Ligand SMILES: NC(=O)C1=CN([C@@H]2O[C@H](COP(=O)(O)OP(=O)(O)OC[C@H]3O[C@@H](n4cnc5c(N)ncnc54)[C@H](OP(=O)(O)O)[C@@H]3O)[C@@H](O)[C@H]2O)C=CC1
């Protein structure tokens with residue numbers, strides 16, 4: 179499978195470059211990033227998707243949400259499947275992905291790890307059982323270079339919980355009201371940034387007599403890279419449509 183790495187110079191782009199170089203059935207044939215000479219990558223790097231000459235099967239994207247239009251245009255024009263792992267998309271941008279998936283296969287997930295995608299169903303189940311008597315709060319922690327907050331994963335977990343509760347919850351980001359008590363239908367979402375934390379997501383169900391914490395800790399960026407490779411293999415050859423990691427892990 180021939181892969182184009184979009185955002186190849188970044189933390190995730192370089193993690194994928196290292197891992198794929200040891201695989202026999204996947205090859206990075208080119209990359210795209212702002213600085214074409216930053217690393218001595220074992221493949222050509224272009225500053226724009228318009229310059230790409232190589233034929234590729236799948237584009238894997240870990241870059242920035244502002245790149246979305248160019249990625250969707252490239253995928254549609256060249257009939258290339260897209261694994262979009264970037265976070266920080268607006269609702270309008272997410273709608274653009276859905277629209278483009280009528281013409282090409284697109285997979286998007288804010289977290290490519292098996293563990294987080296398993297947690298999505300666990301927290302949905304827990305929310306249904308516990309909501310009446312428990313308050314639900316999400317706490318995420320990431321490294322100090324992360325651009326978006328809260329994390330895409332925290333929002334994905336919040337949406338899964340809210341969907342399980344028929345969308346009754348209002349999100350309260352980083353609660354800093356000094357005068358108001360917590361309301362019953364709040365879902366608190368809190369972002370911590372510091373050092374080199376790879377990624378932690380905790381869902382707290384706080385009840386009158388007991389607390390339940392469901393937590394995922396990413397120990398290395400390799401977990402996201404292996405997930406993205408698995409997703410790319412899954413997507414290669416699939417019919418046009420919109421896919422998530424749920425499709426990949428339930429195959
Ligand atoms: N779904 C998942 O499992 C995961 C998702 N992510 C998400 O992936 C994204 C990237 O993360 P990470 O690798 O840590 O971030 P980095 O900032 O390390 O890497 C992003 C790379 O994309 C480049 N880039 C930014 N804008 C453009 C552009 N317009 N054209 C070409 N290249 C561009 C950056 O260049 P420059 O530095 O010069 O701006 C950088 O080299 C983030 O949104 C992050 O949240 C991260 C880990 C896991």
Ligand SMILES: O=C(O)C1=N[C@H](C(=O)O)C[C@H](O)C1
Pocket residue numbers: 265288289320324325326328329330331332376377378
């Ligand atoms: O930027 C990161 O590093 C990560 N971003 C993703 C997110 O926003 O949820 C996933 C992961 O936690 C690492």
